[in-house]
Amino acid sequence: MKLTDEAMRNKDSIGDQHEADCGEAGATPPIVVGYALTPKKITSFMQPKLENLARSKGITFVAIDQNRPLSDQGPFDVVMHKLRGTEWYQALEDFRQDHPEVTILDPPESIEHLRNRESMLQDVDDMKLSDSCGVVGVPRQLVVTADDSSVFDVVTKAGLNLPLVAKPLVADGSQKFHELSLAYDQNSLCELEPPLVLQEFVNHGGILFKVYVVGEAIKVVRRYSLPNVTKSELSKISGVFRFPRVSCAAASAEDADLDPEVAVPEAK
Ligand SMILES: Nc1ncnc2c1ncn2[C@@H]1O[C@H](COP(=O)(O)OP(=O)(O)OP(=O)(O)O)[C@@H](O)[C@H]1O
Numbered sequence: 001m002k003l004t005d006e007a008m009r010n011k012d013s014i015g016d017q018h019e020a021d022c023g024e025a026g027a028t029p030p031i032v033v034g035y036a037l038t039p040k041k042i043t044s045f046m047q048p049k050l051e052n053l054a055r056s057k058g059i060t061f062v063a064i065d066q067n068r069p070l071s072d073q074g075p076f077d078v079v080m081h082k083l084r085g086t087e088w089y090q091a092l093e094d095f096r097q098d099h100p101e102v103t104i105l106d107p108p109e110s111i112e113h114l115r116n117r118e119s120m121l122q123d124v125d126d127m128k129l130s131d132s133c134g135v136v137g138v139p140r141q142l143v144v145t146a147d148d149s150s151v152f153d154v155v156t157k158a159g160l161n162l163p164l165v166a167k168p169l170v171a172d173g174s175q176k177f178h179e180l181s182l183a184y185d186q187n188s189l190c191e192l193e194p195p196l197v198l199q200e201f202v203n204h205g206g207i208l209f210k211v212y213v214v215g216e217a218i219k220v221v222r223r224y225s226l227p228n229v230t231k232s233e234l235s236k237i238s239g240v241f242r243f244p245r246v247s248c249a250a251a252s253a254e255d256a257d258l259d260p261e262v263a264v265p266e267a268k
């Protein structure tokens with residue numbers, strides 16, 4: 001979910017203004033954020049801590065009823081959503097036509113490229129950051145569709161090195177989307193089910209940094225991840241190993257000892 005710089009600036013200034021106004025002249029109307037999320041997302045995201053913090057900044061969250069027209073609900077200052085589907089997109093578009101003053105976080109066309117694991121990495125690739133201090137890039141990867149003759153053939157033709165990380169191509173927020181497979185040998189590639197993205201496994205010491213950016217704010221967290229794969233392991237292990245969730249919030253590595261060579265970015 002992305003908050004645009006402009007929306008964040010507006011929200012920051014409105015929030016600050018709200019605190020100032022409340023101090024001087026009593027309550028100002030809250031900023032109303034309508035949210036349309038899956039039940040899973042409501043559980044993980046709509047926590048009392050968030051709602052209380054928002055309230056202190058003059059922001060109120062209101063659940064959107066997806067079975068009723070959007071225009072009959074509200075009024076909203078912001079509509080925040082993480083849902084898919086033609087019907088929902090059409091409802092958003094109709095609402096946007098009628099209420100251009102409402103900020104939609106985010107319009108479907110602005111986030112479409114994040115719905116696909118191939119296109120979501122394109123911007124990173126386009127930045128060509130490989131000459132900066134350190135290396136920033138996308139692992140060598142390819143997309144395998146159901147139309148391809150066989151995963152084995154496609155991988156052999158592209159010359160990707162084993163082991164390979166296999167990820168579902170389409171990002172739909174489901175549990176299945178977060179499942180990864182690690183294929184150690186060529187024979188096991190036929191066990192993978194397209195459509196998927198196959199990436200070369202990149203050794204990274206079993207810990208990764210996850211960077212969250214909202215407007216000017218940057219937050220870095222550390223998570224445990226998949227351990228390195230050595231050449232000798234690769235020669236001995238075969239098959240496909242499945243991982244339901246790698247480096248999720250429960251895998252926090254804030255207390256892990258880091259290699260002193262690893263620079264720890266300062267949190268803002
Ligand atoms: N090519 C790779 N080489 C090594 N490890 C990988 C690779 N791709 C993914 N991983 C590991 O699997 C995890 C999940 O991969 P995914 O591509 O879903 O990342 P993510 O987008 O950061 O996950 P999330 O959707 O949970 O934010 C990564 O955080 C990393 O630990």
Ligand SMILES: O=P(O)(O)O[C@H]1[C@H](O)[C@@H](O)[C@H](OP(=O)(O)O)[C@@H](OP(=O)(O)O)[C@H]1O
Binds near residue numbers: 045172210248
């Ligand atoms: O908790 P972190 O490490 O930030 O990972 C998030 C993923 O990046 C998001 O993709 C998850 O949202 P979706 O399950 O809707 O894709 C999101 O799911 P959640 O909102 O249900 O926790 C998280 O898993």
